[in-house]
Each structure stands twice: as C-alpha cells, then as structure tokens.
Amino acid sequence: QQQVKQSPQSLIVQKGGISIINCAYENTAFDYFPWYQQFPGKGPALLIAIRPDVSEKKEGRFTISFNKSAKQFSLHIMDSQPGDSATYFCAAKDNYGQNFVFGPGTRLSVLP
Amino acid sequence: DAGVTQSPTHLIKTRGQQVTLRCSPKSGHDTVSWYQQALGQGPQFIFQYYEEEERQRGNFPDRFSGHQFPNYSSELNVNALLLGDSALYLCASSLFWAAFDTEAFFGQGTRLTVV
Numbered sequence: 001q002q003q004v005k006q007s008p009q010s011l012i013v014q015k016g017g018i019s020i021i022n023c024a025y026e027n028t029a030f031d032y033f034p035w036y037q038q039f040p041g042k043g044p045a046l047l048i049a050i051r052p053d054v055s056e057k058k059e060g061r062f063t064i065s066f067n068k069s070a071k072q073f074s075l076h077i078m079d080s081q082p083g084d085s086a087t088y089f090c091a092a093k094d095n096y097g098q099n100f101v102f103g104p105g106t107r108l109s110v111l112p
Numbered sequence: 113d114a115g116v117t118q119s120p121t122h123l124i125k126t127r128g129q130q131v132t133l134r135c136s137p138k139s140g141h142d143t144v145s146w147y148q149q150a151l152g153q154g155p156q157f158i159f160q161y162y163e164e165e166e167r168q169r170g171n172f173p174d175r176f177s178g179h180q181f182p183n184y185s186s187e188l189n190v191n192a193l194l195l196g197d198s199a200l201y202l203c204a205s206s207l208f209w210a211a212f213d214t215e216a217f218f219g220q221g222t223r224l225t226v227v
C-alpha cells in the first residue's frame with residue numbers, strides 16, 4: 001500500500017512535443033505529491049508539487065493533473081526541450097510520516 | 113545560501129568494511145532524511161533524524177545506522193558492507209514542523225561502490 005507506480009519506464013519525444021508521465025498510488029493517507037527531476041550524477045530536484053484539494057497545477061511548461069477518485073496523477077511537459085532530458089520521479093507523502101515514497105522513475109529523452 | 117551538501121562525492125569500499133557518509137542540511141532546516149538509490153531505481157527511504165533522534169525508519173537492516181549532531185548535520189554509517197549496498201546515497205533536508213511547505217531538498221549524493 002506504500003507503493004507508487006509509475007509509467008512509462010522510458011519515453012522518447014521530439015523537440016516541441018508533449019511528454020506525459022503517469023503515476024498511481026493506493027495509500028489514501030498520501031496528501032502531498034511532488035515530481036522530482038534528476039540529471040545523471042545529481043540529486044533529485046523538486047519540479048512541481050500538488051495537494052489533493054486541487055485537480056491541476058501549472059508552472060510554466062510543467063503541469064500536474066490529479067485525479068483523487070482514481071488515485072492517479074500525471075506530469076505533462078509542454079513544448080519539450082532537449083534540456084528536459086532527465087529521469088523524472090513521482091513521489092508521495094502522508095501527513096503523518098516525514099518520508100517520501102518514490103516511483104521507479106521515467107527516463108525522458110527529448111530529440112533535437 | 114548553501115543547499116544540502118554531502119561528502120564524500122564518491123567512495124570505494126571493500127566488502128565487509130564500514131563506511132560513514134556525511135550531510136549538512138540546507139540553512140534553516142532541522143531534519144535530515146537518508147535515501148538509498150540503486151542504479152535505475154527510485155530513492156528508498158532509510159531513516160530520518162530530528163532533534164538528534166531517529167524518528168522514522170524504512171525497511172533497512174540494523175547495519176545501517178545514523179547520527180544527528182546539534183548543528184543538524186548528520187552521518188550515515190553502514191557496517192559489514194555487502195556488494196548490494198553499492199548505490200547513490202542521498203541526503204534530504206526539511207523542516208520537521210512545516211505546516212504546509214513540506215518540500216525536501218536533496219544533496220547531490222554519495223556514490224558508494226562496494227567491491
């Protein structure tokens with residue numbers, strides 16, 4: 001029940017295209033859902049995060065869509081750029097614990 | 113403002129040895145969490161320290177232990193190293209009682225290779 005599932009495992013998108021990564025969870029106590037971006041040899045960096053009281057959050061080219069009833073959330077990267085090529089992790093945290101549960105990651109490659 | 117700093121960056125140890133990894137949290141943060149990231153996988157929670165005490169622990173054996181100092185910095189110790197302990201070890205800092213802003217900042221990690 002602590003697991004966060006993530007798909008696809010890898011994604012190849014043309015420059016200017018839309019990248020979509022999906023995540024699903026089971027634990028209804030989760031109340032904070034961040035997305036992290038990780039470049040090779042670096043630690044994860046927070047990209048955007050959402051709480052279950054909203055269905056969508058947009059920051060620049062990055063949008064999180066959240067479906068509380070389906071227990072699913074997704075990251076959309078509009079106008080994908082080669083510099084977006086990285087591994088993306090969805091994560092979840094509940095209000096009681098202090099640790100994040102991470103998905104297995106999606107390796108995104110944006111072709112020039 | 114320095115972010116989360118970890119040392120060393122890379123480390124090679126022999127099976128059976130012991131290792132200590134270090135982390136200094138972001139300025140103003142009081143909580144340090146440690147994660148293990150195996151190659152090609154997401155980070156897995158090891159444990160968290162607040163007020164110099166272990167507050168939460170993930171599914172890791174007792175060979176993994178830690179410590180937090182009064183200045184909030186932290187150490188991760190791993191005894192009797194196994195080949196399977198080879199991974200990127202990440203430190204994340206946060207505020208324990210953050211009401212709404214629960215963002216965690218990660219360091220760049222320590223790459224541990226056990227041979």
